[in-house]
Amino acid sequence: MTVADRVTDLVRALREHGFGIGTGETVDAGLALEAVGFEDRERMRAALAATLLHGEDRRPVFDRVFDVYFPLVDGPPTASGAEDGAPAGDRPADAARLRELLRERLVAALAADDGAALNRLAGEAVGQLGGYGSSPGSDGWSSYQTLSRLRPETLLARVRAALREGGDGAPAFADRLTDDEIRRRIEAFRARVRTEARRRVAERRGRDQVARRAVGTTPDRVDFLLAGRDQLDELRRTVLPLARRLATRLAARRRRAARGEIDLRRTLRRSLSTGGVPMRPVLRQRRPGRPELVLLCDVSGSVAGFAHFTMLLVQALHDQFSRVRVFAFVNRTDEVTDLVARGRADPAGLGERILAEATLTGWHGQSDYGTALDEFTERYLDAVGPRTVVFVLGDARTNNSDPRLPALRLIAERARRVYWLNPEQPSLWSTGDSVALAYAELVDMRPCRNARQLGELIGRLLPV
Secondary structure, eight states: OOOHHHHHHHHHHHHHTTTOOHHHHHHHHHHHHHHHHHSOOHHHHHHHHHOOSSGGGGGGHHHHHHHHHHSOOOOOOOOOOOOSOOOOOSSSHHHHHHHHHHHHHHHHHHHHHHHHHHHHHHHHHHHHSSEEEETTTOOOOOOOHHHHHOOGOOOOOHHHHHHTTOOOOOGGGGHHHHHHHHHHHHHHHHHHHHHOOOHHHHHHHHHHHHHHHHSOGGGGGOOTTTOHHHHHHHHHHTTHHHHHHHHHHHHHHHHHHOOOOOHHHHHHHGGGGGGTOOOOOOOOOOOOOOOOOEEEEEEGGGGGGHHHHHHHHHHHHEEEEESSEEESSSSEEEEOOHHHHHSOGGGGHHHHHHHSSOOOSSSOOOOOHHHHHHHHHSSSGOHHHHHHHEEEOOOOOOTTSOOOOOEEEEHHHHSSEEEEEEEOOOGTTTTTTOOOOHHHHEEEEEEESHHHHHHHHHHHHHHH
């Protein structure tokens, strides 16, 4: 595979992970590689990152994809006397002796900070210790298995002693600084092992498949229902950039819509001056008003992260609407518009404040869509009018309670449009206690599993 092929494959894989990379940037990446050369892999990485990335927030994903298409070595290095992927010795004693030999060589390479030697050792370690399975040459490669057998983190004292013997050791008072540097080198070696294992898997299964499935995704593609606390925190940091992009898109749609449709009567009248040929069509001038928006959000359980992120996004977009009102529910419904407006100062604490200050639960704490919809129609139906777009956020799992379909039907009759955004995949709708398909007969239900889909849906569904 040529370098040009690898660059184009790298760009294609990055696009699949949500990177916006154009043809011009791809050409610039090729020119940058030509300028820096192909001897230094880290310079190649830096050149490609500088030409293909628009910010540092996605650099970790870029680095993992880069490691797949530009591995440390072009071929799987082998230890002398051992076939690549073969067991490290036929007897336990042989395996132990080979592991100890690798550890001794690793100590020397770490002490010398020899990058080339560390690369070779990473390849040999994976080849001897990381293979698993029974097929010839191994079924796969595991960095975890390699590192758990080699245990490089236990070599700190031996590397420190090697540094002192070589005359590079630090005085006693600087031991802590020396240890920090040794730990950095060990962690860099562990990263080399992970890269080498990923490379071998890519060689066996195909780089494209590994780039799609074995590389962590960007925050805007993280599944709302699977996101942990750290991922949700990272996702909240994408609210403002996403809101700016959506505001630009909505403003452009509004400008196009303001041009109006052709006024046929006035166009024909004007065409009399050109012999009946409509050279200059006359357009009806439109002055579209900004829509009103109502959010009705389930904030219970695993769907809470999805609801909180959407609340923050809509609040960041509030200038695009004439009015925004936000309602939260578990099994009771309460308005939280003011809480969401104040949530911009502390987005991570929005969920706790809503649960603490709003009245969302009755005698039990389980979600009850039917009761919540009924209470909304009884207390807040005046929030819905002919200019109102309603977004309902939730998985439509009622815990086997009455779904109260007439309440949702009443909201749909009063509103301009009602969209239900469901964070579950459609194959799970109406399984178990879900009544998603019953609600979908009354309103437009769309799957919305991550921030990228949410942005696309809001930008496409909102009227201008």
